[in-house]
Amino acid sequence: MRSxxxxxxxxxxxxxxxxxxxxxxxxxxxxxxxLRYSLMYPDVREFTGLLNYEYFLTDFAFLEALWNTFVLVxxxxxxxxxxxxxxxxxxxxxxxxxxLARVLAIAPFFIMPTVSALIWKNLFMNPVxxxxxxxxxxxxxxxxxxxxxxxxxxxxIIVSWxxxxxxxxxxxxxxxxxxxxxxxxxxxxxxxxxxAFRYVIxxxxxxxxxxxxxxxxxxxxTIFAEIFVTTTGGPGLATTNxxxxxxxxxxxxxxxxxxxxxxxxxxxxxNIAAFFLVKMIGKNLQ
Amino acid sequence: MKKKIIITFFAWLFSLLIFFPIxxxxxxxxxxxxxAVAIPPLFFSFEPxxxxxxxxxxxxxxxxxxxxxxxxxxxxxxxxxxxxxxIAWSMAFHPTKRTKGTLLWILSTKMMxxxxxxxxxxxxxxxxxxxxxxxxxxxVLCFVNLPIMIxxxxxxxxxxxxxxxxxxxxxxxxxxxxxxxxxxxxxxPGIASTSLLCIVLAWNEAFWTLNLTSIDAAPxxxxxxxxxxxxxxxxxxxxxxxxxxxxPVLFLGWFTQKQLVRGLTFGAVK
Amino acid sequence: xxxxxxxxxxxxxxxxxxxxxxxxxxxxxxxxxxxIRMQGLTNEFTSKTGINVEWVTLEExxxxxxxxxxxTTKGGQFDVLTIGTYEVPIWGGKGWLNELNFSASYDVDDxxxxxxxxxxxxxxxxxAPFYGESSMIMYRKDLVAKAGMTMPQRPTWGEVxxxxxxxxxxxxxxxxxxLRGKPGxxxxxxxxxxVANAFGGRWFDENWNPQMDxxxxxxxxxxxxxxxxxYGPPGASSNGFNENLALMNEGKCGMWxxxxxxxxxxxxxxxxxxxxxxAFAQAPCAVTCKGSNWLWAWSLAIPGGSKKVDAATKFIDxxxxxxxxxxxxxxxxxxxxxxxxxxxxxxxxxxxxxxxxAEMTLNAINTADPSFNGTLKKKPYxxxxxxxxxxxxxxxxxxxxxxxxxxxGKITVEKALKNAQxxxxxxxxxxxxxx
Numbered sequence: 008m009r010s011x012x013x014x015x016x017x018x019x020x021x022x023x024x025x026x027x028x029x030x031x032x033x034x035x036x037x038x039x040x041x042l043r044y045s046l047m048y049p050d051v052r053e054f055t056g057l058l059n060y061e062y063f064l065t066d067f068a069f070l071e072a073l074w075n076t077f078v079l080v081x082x083x084x085x086x087x088x089x090x091x092x093x094x095x096x097x098x099x100x101x102x103x104x105x106x107l108a109r110v111l112a113i114a115p116f117f118i119m120p121t122v123s124a125l126i127w128k129n130l131f132m133n134p135v136x137x138x139x140x141x142x143x144x145x146x147x148x149x150x151x152x153x154x155x156x157x158x159x160x161x162x163x164i165i166v167s168w169x170x171x172x173x174x175x176x177x178x179x180x181x182x183x184x185x186x187x188x189x190x191x192x193x194x195x196x197x198x199x200x201x202x203a204f205r206y207v208i209x210x211x212x213x214x215x216x217x218x219x220x221x222x223x224x225x226x227x228x229t230i231f232a233e234i235f236v237t238t239t240g241g242p243g244l245a246t247t248n249x250x251x252x253x254x255x256x257x258x259x260x261x262x263x264x265x266x267x268x269x270x271x272x273x274x275x276x277x278n279i280a281a282f283f284l285v286k287m288i289g290k291n292l293q
Numbered sequence: 294m295k296k297k298i299i300i301t302f303f304a305w306l307f308s309l310l311i312f313f314p315i316x317x318x319x320x321x322x323x324x325x326x327x328x329a330v331a332i333p334p335l336f337f338s339f340e341p342x343x344x345x346x347x348x349x350x351x352x353x354x355x356x357x358x359x360x361x362x363x364x365x366x367x368x369x370x371x372x373x374x375x376x377x378x379x380i381a382w383s384m385a386f387h388p389t390k391r392t393k394g395t396l397l398w399i400l401s402t403k404m405m406x407x408x409x410x411x412x413x414x415x416x417x418x419x420x421x422x423x424x425x426x427x428x429x430x431x432x433v434l435c436f437v438n439l440p441i442m443i444x445x446x447x448x449x450x451x452x453x454x455x456x457x458x459x460x461x462x463x464x465x466x467x468x469x470x471x472x473x474x475x476x477x478x479x480x481x482p483g484i485a486s487t488s489l490l491c492i493v494l495a496w497n498e499a500f501w502t503l504n505l506t507s508i509d510a511a512p513x514x515x516x517x518x519x520x521x522x523x524x525x526x527x528x529x530x531x532x533x534x535x536x537x538x539x540x541p542v543l544f545l546g547w548f549t550q551k552q553l554v555r556g557l558t559f560g561a562v563k
Numbered sequence: 564x565x566x567x568x569x570x571x572x573x574x575x576x577x578x579x580x581x582x583x584x585x586x587x588x589x590x591x592x593x594x595x596x597x598x599i600r601m602q603g604l605t606n607e608f609t610s611k612t613g614i615n616v617e618w619v620t621l622e623e624x625x626x627x628x629x630x631x632x633x634x635t636t637k638g639g640q641f642d643v644l645t646i647g648t649y650e651v652p653i654w655g656g657k658g659w660l661n662e663l664n665f666s667a668s669y670d671v672d673d674x675x676x677x678x679x680x681x682x683x684x685x686x687x688x689x690x691a692p693f694y695g696e697s698s699m700i701m702y703r704k705d706l707v708a709k710a711g712m713t714m715p716q717r718p719t720w721g722e723v724x725x726x727x728x729x730x731x732x733x734x735x736x737x738x739x740x741x742l743r744g745k746p747g748x749x750x751x752x753x754x755x756x757x758v759a760n761a762f763g764g765r766w767f768d769e770n771w772n773p774q775m776d777x778x779x780x781x782x783x784x785x786x787x788x789x790x791x792x793x794y795g796p797p798g799a800s801s802n803g804f805n806e807n808l809a810l811m812n813e814g815k816c817g818m819w820x821x822x823x824x825x826x827x828x829x830x831x832x833x834x835x836x837x838x839x840x841x842a843f844a845q846a847p848c849a850v851t852c853k854g855s856n857w858l859w860a861w862s863l864a865i866p867g868g869s870k871k872v873d874a875a876t877k878f879i880d881x882x883x884x885x886x887x888x889x890x891x892x893x894x895x896x897x898x899x900x901x902x903x904x905x906x907x908x909x910x911x912x913x914x915x916x917x918x919x920x921a922e923m924t925l926n927a928i929n930t931a932d933p934s935f936n937g938t939l940k941k942k943p944y945x946x947x948x949x950x951x952x953x954x955x956x957x958x959x960x961x962x963x964x965x966x967x968x969x970x971x972g973k974i975t976v977e978k979a980l981k982n983a984q985x986x987x988x989x990x991x992x993x994x995x996x997x998x
Contacts, residue, residue, distance in 0.1 A: 024376060028436040029402050035413035045994075046412075046635035047653075047953030062993065067982075094307060102301035110547050111312035117546035118315065119497040121517055122535040126318050129528055134797035135815060136330045136528075138317065152797040155971040172311065180554040222441070225403045232499045239624075241746045242800045243968025243979075250406035258628040260957030260990075261635070263412050270409020277404030285397055327836075330813060352599060353620065412636070419638045504629065507619040507640050508589055519594045519620040527809070 033274070040267035047261050059268035068244050068252055073276075076248040078159060079166070080227040086167040087223065088216060091174025096204070098175070099182045109179070116172040124236035127165045128154070158238050158245045165233050170226075174219050181215040182208065217288040224284060228277060249273050315539075322346070322532035329529040345533035353516055355537055362512035362541070364427050365502070366495035369434035370488045376435070377442040378484070382472055384443075385450035386458060396447065403440045407500045418505060427510045433501050438491045445490070449483030450476070482552065489545070489553045496542045513538040587615040588642040588874050591630055593623045593861065596828060597694050597901045598645065600891065601882055607890060608881050614874045624747065634659050639868045642875045646690060647749075648681040648860050648933070652951045655689035661865040661872055663688045665880050673885070673905045677928055678860045681945075690862035691883040694824055695903030697846075697856045697927035698757060698948075701811070701829055702818035704842040706730045706737065714818075717845040717852070720761060720786060723818070727794040730817030739794035741816035742787070745803035746967045748959030753857060753948035754821070755966055756959075757846065759783040760854025763939040766950045766959075771943060771996035773987035775962065775980050783849075785976045788969055800971040812836060820846060822859070823927050826920035827898050843923040845930075851939040857948035858931035860903065903928055954994045961986045 040060065043053045063069060098109050115123065131138050132153040140150035153161040185208055193203050229250045234240060240247035240255065247255070253273060257266035309316075321329050323341040331339075349355065384392050414433070415424075423429030453476070461475045477484065499514040506515060520527070520534045546553065592598045598620065605616045619641070621629065626645070633640045634654065646654070654660050665671060671679070671688065678695040682688060700714070700723070707714050710729035715722060727739030743754040756766070764779030774780060791799045796810055804821055808828060811819045812835040819825070832838045846856035863879045865872060881887060888908060891900045897917040900908070902924055908914055909925045931937075933946050944950035949959065962983040969979035991997045 024436075028439075031417070032410040032413040035416075036410050039412070045953070046631065049635050062989075094311075097300070097304050097307060100300045100304065102297055102304050104301070104305065108304050108308040110550065112308040113546070113550060114312055114315055114543060117493055117497075117543045118539050119499065119514065119517065119542075121499045121514060122318075122539055123314070125517070125520075125531060126314055126535060129531060130317055130321060131314065135810060136332065136813065138334055141332055141334055150797055154801045155798055168311070168314070176550070176554050221400075225400065225441075228404045229406045231406070231408075238801065239746055241964050241967050242971035243964055243973050245968070245973065250408065253406050254408045255957075255960070257408050257411060258632070259960050261631060261953075262957065266409065266412075270405065273409060274401075274405045278401045281397060281401040281404060285400075352602065353618075412632075415632060415636055415638065419636060424638050424640055503625065504632070507591065507629065508617045511619070515619075515621070518622055518625050527805075 036267045036270050038267075039263050040271050042264050044264040044267075045260075045262050055264070059264045060272070062265050063256070063268045063272060068247060071244045072247045072249045072252040075159065075244075075246060076228065076250075079163065079230060079248055080224060082163045083166045083170055083227055084220060084223055086163070087170040087174045088219060090167070090171045091178050091219070092212065092216075094171070094175040095178035095182055096208075098179055113172040113176050115169050116176065118169065120169065120232040121236055123169055124165055124233040127161075127168075128237045132161060154238050155242060158242060162230075162233055162237065162246050165237070166227070166230060170223055173223070177215045177219055178212060181212055185211050220288055221284065224280070228280070249276070315543075318532045319536050321529055322536045324529050326527070326529045329532070345529045346537070348530055349520075349534045349537065353519060355516065358511060358513045358516040359537075359541065361427065361506075361510055362496055362514075365430050365434060365510070365512050366492045366542075368427070368431040369438065369495045370491040372431060372435040373438055373442045373491055374484065374488055377439055377446055377487075378472065378477070381443050381446035381450055382476060384447050385453075386455055396444065399440045399443055403437075407437070411504060415505070423505075425506050425509050425511070430502060430506055430510050430512075433505060434495045434498055437498065437501065438494055441494070442487055442491055445487045446480075446483065449480050449487070452483075453479055485549075485552045486554065489549050493542055493546060493553075586613070586871065586874050587617055588871050588878060589617050589619065589640065590643040590645075590863075590878065591619045591621070591626060591641045592645040593626050594620050595623075595861070597824070598861075600895065600899070601693070601887075601901075604887075604890060604894070608878065611881070612874075612877055614877060616878065623749065627749075634866050637868050639866070639870075641866060642869050642871045643878055644864050644866055645693070645861055646864055647862065648678075648858065649749075649946065649949045649951060649955070651682050651690045651862060651864065652684060652945060653953055654864075655684045655687075659867045660689045661867060661869065663691055663865070663876065663879065665691075665876070669880055669884060670907075673907050675904060675906055675925075675928060677858060677931060677933075678904060681858060681860060681933055682862055690864035691879050692860040692862045692904040693883055694901035695858075695860040695928060696822040696824040697858055697903075697924070697931045698754075698821060699823050699826075699846050699856065699923055699927045700818055700820050700844040701826060702726075702842055702844065703730075703816070703837060703840050705840045706734060706817050707842075709733060714842065714844050718847050720758070720847045720849045723820075723847045724786075724790055724794075727790060727817060731794040734817070737815055737817055738796040738810075739817040740790055741796055741802065741807045741810050741819045742791055742799065743803055743807065743821065744791060744795075744799040744967050744970045745801050745806070746960065746964040747803070748949065748956045748963060750803040750963070751967055752959040752963035753859075755784065755787060755963065756948040757855050757857050758787050758849075760938050760947070761847065761849040761851060762786070763850045765854075765938040765940055765942045766955075767943060767991075767996075769941060769943050771991055773958075773984055773991060775984040775987055779850075780980055781976065784966055784969065784980060786849075788966075788976055791970055792972065800967040823920070823924040824902060826924065827902065827918065830898065830919065841919075843920050845923070845927060852930075853932070854938045854947050856927050856931050858928065858933050859948070952996075954990055954996075958987045958990045961990075 041054060041056060043051065043055045094112060098105065098112060134140050134150040134152045143150055190203060190207055193207055230248060231250045231254065234246050234248065234251050238246045240251045253266055253269040256262050256269055322345055324335065324339055325342055325344065328335050328339045384396065418424045418429055458471060458475060461471050502512050502514045503518060517534055517538050520531050602618050602620060609615055630641065630644050630646065674692060675695060678692045682690045682692060702714055707726060710726065710733050712726050712729055714726060723740065730737060731739035743751045745751050759780050762779045762783035764777055764783055765774055767773055796802065796815065807819050807821060808825055810816050811829050814836045826843060829835050829841050830838045848855050863882060865875045869875055883904065885905060885907060888900045897914045909921060915921050931947055935941055935943065937947055944952060949955055965979040965983045968974050969976045
């Protein structure tokens with residue numbers, strides 16, 4: 008009896024706190040989402056039914072933001088895992104100064120998103136005085152106007168730079184536990200390096216990759232600072248993701264009603280995404 | 294040997310490429326503003342100066358912001374551990390049919406854009422006088438990171454054989470003793486890595502810190518926000534301020550990378 | 564280990580020793596040059612009054628979010644706010660700001676009339692101007708002369724176009740016209756509004772119908788996009804005030820049409836590579852001159868709920884006084900005092916001789932007209948480059964997003980304005996202005 012009751016009791020305080028943390032603000036958000044509530048008119052709070060949802064969902068920005076969110080999350084996942092695997096394999100080799108090289112390669116993960124966006128925007132991607140403009144000029148090419156002509160790609164570059172080291176870090180540790188004997192055995196059987204990678208190492212990495220997908224998705228869905236600092240969602244809506252769209256409603260238009268409706272919509276979408284995500288990669292996590 | 298040299302070359306090439314933006318930031322921070330925009334760029338052939346650090350410090354008291362960052366990131370992680378260890382323990386060793394669902398739900402709470410609940414939280418904070426207090430922001434960041442903490446600890450605890458805990462329990466240890474004297478020591482690497490990750494995440498969190506603090510509890514994310522748009526020539530000052538904001542956590546990350554990664558792989562690596 | 568311990572101990576001592584004894588006020592401000600200078604002079608205020616000042620210095624957009632959130636939820640985080648001529652009439656009218664009452668020595672009547680009226684409701688002052696600005700042309704006289712052109716005192720947009728073209732074509736790596744394109748109602752939105760005004764446009768007609776689908780707006784935006792795409796710098800669609808200032812100071816712009824306050828930055832030898840080559844002209848007109856130069860004042864105000872009204876008033880008195888101007892002049896020279904607030908400054912012979920842009924600035928401020936008659940056709944709102952209604956910042960931010968998208972070449976001007984009209988109409992309907 009005790010072994011059932013105590014665990015429940017122990018976990019209740021945290022669950023309860025977490026529930027309060029989730030439920031109270033979420034409850035208030037749901038409540039606000041049915042009101043006409045603008046911070047500019049704090050005294051006017053009328054019940055408007057589903058009007059806020061109608062405004063948010065029929066706004067042409069919504070579908071674009073949904074698509075942008077998907078593109079951003081998906082591309083960064085692909086890049087960080089591809090490059091992460093490559094770097095991890097490379098850094099797992101025996102070479103001079105391995106410890107130091109590893110330390111350098113994982114550094115971007117510790118950099119504040121605001122700072123990395125500022126550095127990339129001002130020191131690298133600035134079309135007039137940025138380093139990239141100079142590099143291109145060495146080859147006789149004109150500068151690329153990053154945030155105007157390839158805004159989404161620019162954001163993807165910045166975010167991938169931040170998250171690739173995370174993937175590298177996990178995959179590298181995981182590579183260190185590859186069964187050396189098995190690897191030798193396969194090679195003795197005549198497999199080349201690629202085949203060894205494909206049939207021994209890659210299966211070994213499937214679990215860490217699942218972990219990377221899970222953790223990165225959680226953070227990438229709510230990417231905000233990088234967009235705010237560089238493009239503020241533009242040009243037009245080219246880099247507005249759902250998090251940024253809700254932000255525009257809440258802190259640029261100060262329309263709490265619509266922002267709340269937007270928040271609720273995103274929560275529902277996030278739950279659907281989480282459900283499928285865990286279905287897809289869940290077996291790797293057990 | 295030849296192969297080793299080639300690998301060394303490429304490994305270093307890619308590592309340096311990845312690290313280059315940070316290196317460039319640090320180099321730029323020691324330039325004058327005029328040198329910072331020179332074309333072609335000056336890599337090493339400039340007179341290094343500490344001027345920018347002086348200006349930055351004169352404008353904003355770095356130590357005060359850094360102190361808040363330390364308190365907030367460590368505080369929220371410690372509070373997070375206190376809350377998440379019991380729940381992860383009960384989920385890992387006493388799973389019910391709802392455990393998986395709960396875990397999924399906990400994780401999905403992380404996916405909501407924080408701005409969606411900003412106003413409710415702001416109103417609650419106002420009513421409890423928590424605006425611009427260290428306590429307030431510690432609580433918020435603790436809850437923000439709690440889902441990740443619970444998940445990581447849960448996965449780590451799952452690797453510990455239940456029999457060990459059973460044995461202690463049969464010896465008559467209380468639940469608290471079981472957790473404190475057996476589980477925690479056994480899973481110390483996992484706990485360490487979980488808290489390190491959360492310290493890094495809390496240090497870099499820029500939405501809640503920016504919106505809920507202003508002076509008394511303002512951490513380095515607020516510090517950097519006053520440099521985030523240029524005033525005339527500003528690249529060197531921006532670089533100096535950026536370097537100051539990231540350096541402490543960068544060192545923390547470097548020194549503890551082995552710890553950090555051990556728990557992140559969910560115990561998959563032994 | 565010992566070193567670390569000592570270091571930590573000394574840091575802690577440092578913190579403990581700074582715990583305030585006297586009264587402390589919290590001031591929220593933007594990270595513009597003049598405010599940062601004020602921050603550096605805080606000690607003067609503290610030694611005079613014994614009141615400590617703590618600063619929150621943030622980038623404009625972040626500051627606006629924080630301050631607006633705080634005042635509308637009555638959070639009470641700040642004692643003094645830095646806000647602009649857009650917020651003051653709205654917030655003051657809603658009773659969110661304290662009326663300001665200064666001692667006689669402050670000389671309220673010395674404030675420039677245009678600025679003062681923009682910060683008052685029914686004759687009551689709700690914010691004190693820290694610096695005021697209009698917009699004007701700042702150009703490189705050397706490059707204009709080299710191109711064999713002359714800049715009229717008040718050119719038309721057509722003349723500006725020709726000069727920009729000549730400069731761009733005649734110089735490598737110099738862009739004829741640097742103009743704001745960054746989305747945001749206070750950034751690109753403010754600028755494009757003055758262009759639209761000059762082309763005879765306005766934001767709303769007398770019945771609050773948005774006018775983005777009017778021929779005037781179409782002509783203005785088409786002209787602006789054409790000019791910037793051909794003779795502007797790369798990345799124009801993400802350039803705001805500060806980005807253009809940097810470009811100008813690096814010597815990459817032939818001309819820059821922006822806030823008059825920038826004149827002291829571009830002529831400052833410490834900041835600008837081209838400080839001795841600058842000249843100034845009034846903002847360009849097109850079919851009309853009405854509304855072609857804006858009016859703005861960054862001002863200090865006290866939120867309604869403040870418990871430290873006396874200390875806050877003392878601070879605002881100090882920061883916007885004549886003495887403050889003299890203080891800055893004594894430390895940094897007259898050219899660097901915050902401009903555009905006081906008549907007496909423009910009668911000061913030392914200032915007039917040290918600041919080559921003084922007369923042009925005053926002229927621009929005096930000709931700016933935020934009233935209902937400030938555009939070619941009568942408008943129902945106050946403000947030159949904005950409409951002083953709460954909904955404006957949301958609408959104008961979305962509209963300027965669309966225009967910057969057209970500027971980036973992602974969509975056509977027609978499409979951008981069609982989207983803009985749709986957004987504006989929807990918001991105005993939602994807010995109940997139109998049926």
